[in-house]
Amino acid sequence: MSEIDMENKLRRVLFTFLEPNYEVRDQMYLEKLFIHISEGNGSAGEALTAVCEEWLQELVKVCMGRTLHSSITAFTVRVVALIVKDPERFMYLYKKQVLDEVIQLFKLKFLDNVGVRQAYVTLLSALVKHSEGCDYLITSELWKDAVQFCHEDTSIYVSREGIKFITEFLNFLLREDSGKVDAVLNLALGPLTSNSKKLIPALEMTVKILETALFGSETCILYEKLDRFNLDSLGWSILNNTEEKEILEKVTQLLTVLYFTSLQYQNKTSDVTYIQFNEFQSKLYNLLTVLATRRLIPVFVKVLVHSQFYWHKTAIEVPQESDRRPVVFEIQLIILQILPVLSTVVNTKASENECMESYKNKIFELTSESTQRLGYCVRDIIKLLDNAPELAHMAVVNLMLLKDIMTRDQAVIVFQTMMYTLTDFLPNFNTYVQCGEDYEDNFVIQNPELLSCVLEMVTSLIQCFNITWRDSVETICLFTMLILLLRNSHLTSKLAVQTLQLMLEVIQKFMPPNLALLVNTMEGSSISQLGPVLYKRMHDTNWEVRDSALEVLRVVSSIAEDKFTAFQDHLLDNDLCSLCVVIVENDSESYVRASGLSCLGAMVRVSKYWSNSLASHDLPGKMIACLRKESEGIVRREAAALMKEMYELRKIPNSKLGEVFQTMADAAVGDLHWEVQINSLCFWCKVIEQELSDQGMIDGTFPSVTFSRVDRKIVTLTANEVKSRLRKALDKLSSLGCLQVLLATLEDCNLQVAQKSVEIVTSLHKLLSQYGVLAARNSLPDLISSNCLKKDQSDKPVPIFDTFAHEHSRLDNPSVSSRSNGDVQARLKASDEVIESIIQENDMRLLQEVYNNKVNGVEFKGKEVHHRTVSADEFLTALLQLNLTDIAERTHWLEYCSDDLGSLLDDILASQIERESNAIDCY
Structure with missing residues (x-):
């Protein structure tokens, strides 16, 4: 479609939106249309944007007197936001007063609609991208709307976008006009002084502003501006006068980020001294102590999570004193965070264990005196609580949030903690490992959530950090723990699955x-x-x-x-x-049957498994039955994969090969599950490789000499000899049905199947051309149409390929080649008519045939396949005529239909016509 046609079609669609009583039938249409407009680039993108500008000017004229649908309004505001990102286009809409008119239209009629509010905040965020837009925001004071939306907290999405806009706007003001910062801060932080409904959103906004100061380049200016609000005293006042959980979480996060911002400010003005760092740590530990003494352990843990993220992003170097043992601050944080977990360890045998004592000593050596004092305080408080396992569960959940930013040293400490926590769920090692008996343990029944989190944490740490016995001696016991855990009679199915998944990871990492x-x-x-x-x-x-x-x-x-x-x-x-x-x-x-087949696929590769067990179970016969009778595609997929493995390893007896080839041909061409077809084509790949190998090919090429099994001597592989051997391989593949399968699957309706077939045929084409087997031949009709079937007078299905094969034999046979070419053309016309008749076949009749086949108990789960062997000559002729790039063209066509702007515009216009037609039909 040309650019002009696309512009005209887009113009028609957009102006349709302005029609009276227009209804949005599908929200996805608008979303996709906006994506296409936003992703436009080059001259085409410029043209689409110009059409949108023209539409906006008309919209302002039309819609002042009436109301648009809210979805259209939200779409409109988003389009405006898209346009005003560009400074020049912003100035164009500003001078045309379109921008002011659209904003006023929104503010007058749609102030309470959440979707339009979100679009409006998106517009404000677009304006802050350039200085012209920021100047407009300052003079118009539209930024106040975003602050108001955040304080009202009507929607999490609106609040999130609003806070993001405010922080971006503050960053601009800090760089260009710091005098305006005070006005924004006064309005944003105002509700902190009153215990109103706006307190929580105001706390959240203050946290984001402080994070802007912490991570931004203008830390010093913004921190100095915030200093006059005395946030430390204000935060402690709120903390001491509330018991509401959400307020506690917000105000403690505020105090946490405030302390880190203060340290960052000192770091940017001059190097942080040991005294300054101690002051920072004292404030943070004081906050943690208050939370612990008030038994607010969940809030205590959240403060540590935020501290970990803030410290990870700032990475301030901790000053050390020469006369003191060096401490790593992030290690202090992680040890404090695992305290709720350590405080739940109840297994006295684990406490007496030598490894456990070594672990405790390690923790003691890594912590400072202040961390130890706080740790003992928290431990004593948690031991008095009845919900200690619940607190431990919550702590592990929060540890999961940190696995992407943990250092390796932190990960090892957490891993060791999880290992000792696992011992709480196990009996005595020596007793039950040796006897191999099942047992019962009430701790598993009482704390399944904790065990689940611990198993998940251990699995994640092994995957992310590849922990081995070099990092933690505790790994040598992990496999034993899992064996014991799986013997627990009270283990739920979820926990059993998690334990087996961890065992899988342990075995794959060779940890036992x-x-x-x-x-x-x-x-x-x-x-x-x-x-x-x-x-x-x-x-x-x-x-x-x-x-x-x-x-x-x-x-x-x-x-x-x-x-x-x-x-x-x-x-x-x-x-x-x-x-x-x-x-x-x-x-x-x-799913279990499929997994079992996958397991057998690994087993057949081990000779001892095959000879001592599997050979007696007639697996080829069972796979044939599975491919023909099994109703589930995922099972047939694995059956086809297993058949490939057995054929490659020569595990299929000669007496079964004929039936196997027939079954795999049916599966490749006729199965209704594309993955079954793919795996079946992989089977035929192995058949091709084996036939070529039997003819002397090694690693894709023919050597200069090889041993002849027939002549029982070494022979020289001349060019003619190689051609002869390749013809023998093709003849053998023809007799097996392989060549028919390849030609049939080239035009499979599933692109993955067709692409796999193209891959195989292309490889064969290259090989045959390389050795001169694929020479120029007479031009014949496209042999791929051999898949199509015609019916003779007896209504018996006969492959159309027979017609083409007959013509081929006549052309190659001198005795009949003198016949008129008109007869050939007549047959070609007849074959075209047959193809056309199939295309126009009544859908109901086709469905009826499928239904009848199902009722009559047809075993094969796929399309009915009629085979006729394709000879080597026919296949070679077909190779000369095939256009293998057609598959790529089909892929492009599907992408066009599913993701093309022109197609989308057609759908929108068609839906409107359909709506009008339905309205008329109602009368």
Whole structure:
């Protein structure tokens, strides 16, 4: 579509919005239209913007006398915001008085609409992007509207955008006109002195302004401006006179950021001295002490979370005194934050443990005297509370917020804390590890949320920091802990899944001592209990647990192949291979069956698993039945992947190969699940690779000499010999149905399938061209249409490809090549008519056929496929005619239809016409 046509269509749509009683039928239309306008660039973007400016001028004239739909008004204000980001366009709308008129229209009629308010604040934020807009904000005093919206707190989105605008506006004023800063601060911070409904939003705004001072380049000026408000005294006054949780959280955050801003101010004016840092730390610790003594532990933890973020962003160097032991401030913060967790440790055996004592000594050595005093105070208070486990749970949840900014040293301390917390949920190690019995533990029943958070935290730390025994000696016990935890009879299904997921991570990271040291034995270690635990969990009544257990088994099977071969006998001794087959056949949940097949895919790669167990279960036959009878696509997908693995490893007996090839051809062409088709095409990739390998190809090329199995001697691979071998491979692939599959899937309706087929065909095309097999041939009709079917007089389906094959044989046969070309053209015309008839086939008839097939018990879960072998000559001829770039063109076409501005405008106009038609139909 040309730019002019696009402009005209956009103009029609926009002016349609101004029609009386226009109703917005779909909000997404407006959202998508705005995105297209905002993403316009170059000359096309300029043209669209010009159309919007023209529309806005008309809107001001039309809408002063009547009311637009609120969605159209919000859209209008957002478009204005988009335009005024550019200083020149801002000046154009300002001089035309369009900007003033739109704002007045909004303020008169839509002041209470949240969507329009948000759009209005977006407009103000756009104006603050350049000095001309900021000057306009100052003279018009529109910034006061944003402050008012924030104080009224009608919507979290409006408040958030409003506060963001105020901070950006203050940054401009600090750089260009600091004299105006006082007026903004007076209005924004005014409600702090009164205990009104505006107190909470005013506290939130003050926090954001202080954060602007903390992280901005104008820290000194803004901090000095804020100093006259005496925020420290004001905050403590509010803190001492309220019990409301939300106010407490806001005012403590205010005091926290105030102390950090004060330290940052000192850091920017001169280097922070030891005395100044101690003063800062005393203020912060005093706040924490007050919160602890008032038993406000949740607020206590939140202050520490904010402190961690502020310290991470400022990274002020802590001054040290030579006569004192150096302390790391972020370590002090993290240790204070884990206090609620440490205070819940009730397992006396863990306290007596040598590692536990070492951990306590480490904590003691890392902390300063003031941190230790505060820590003992908090510990004694928490031990008196009845909800200590709940506080520990809350502390771990807040620790999760910090994992992205933690240092490695902090992460190790948290990891060790979580490890000792896990011991609270376990019995004595030695007793239950050796006996292998299940047990009951009431602490798990009483505190499932805490255990869940601890498991999640340990998993996240291992993933983010790759913690090993070098960082924490406690890692050597983690696998044992998980084994014990899975033996707990009271473990919920959610906790069992989390434990298995952590176990999976532990095994993948080779954290158990046997795996870490690659000691290829399992005697006397907890890892010897893995098989029985997995066997039990694979029988769990909850399908998520069975699925997670199978995922662990899959990883263990992969490791057993060559990294830790002791797992081979272990899994066989616990009959896990046979159990996996039983699950694949009988489990009621499709996800579990799919996971079981994925697990078998890893197992078949281990020779001992195959020879001692899997070979006796007729897996090829079971996969054939699965691909033809299974109703769930995800299961068939994994069945196709397993079939590929077995074929690659030559695990399929010759007696089954014919049925396997037929089944995999059906699945590649006719399955209704695209991932099944992809995996089936991957199977055919392996078939091609194996046939080429049988003809002497090594790593994609033919060597100069090779051993001939037929002649039982070494032969030289001349050019003619290579061509002959490639023709033999093509003939074999033709007899297997592979070439038919490739041509059929090239025009599959699913682009991923077609692209995979193109990838394979392109690779073959390159190979055959490289060795001179693909020479110029007679031009024939497009052979891809062999997928289409025609019906003869007996109504029996016959591939149209037969027609083309017949023509090909006539052209290649001298005895019949003298026949008139008119006959060929007539047949080509007939084939075109057949294709057209299929395209115009009645949809209801097609649906009826599908329904009848289903009722009649057709086993294959896909489109009905009729095969006729494509010969090597036919395939080579097809390769010369194929336009493989057509797939990319189809992709582009789909993107155009789904994400094109012209298509969207057509939809909007069509919806309006449809609405009018429906209105007429009502009469």
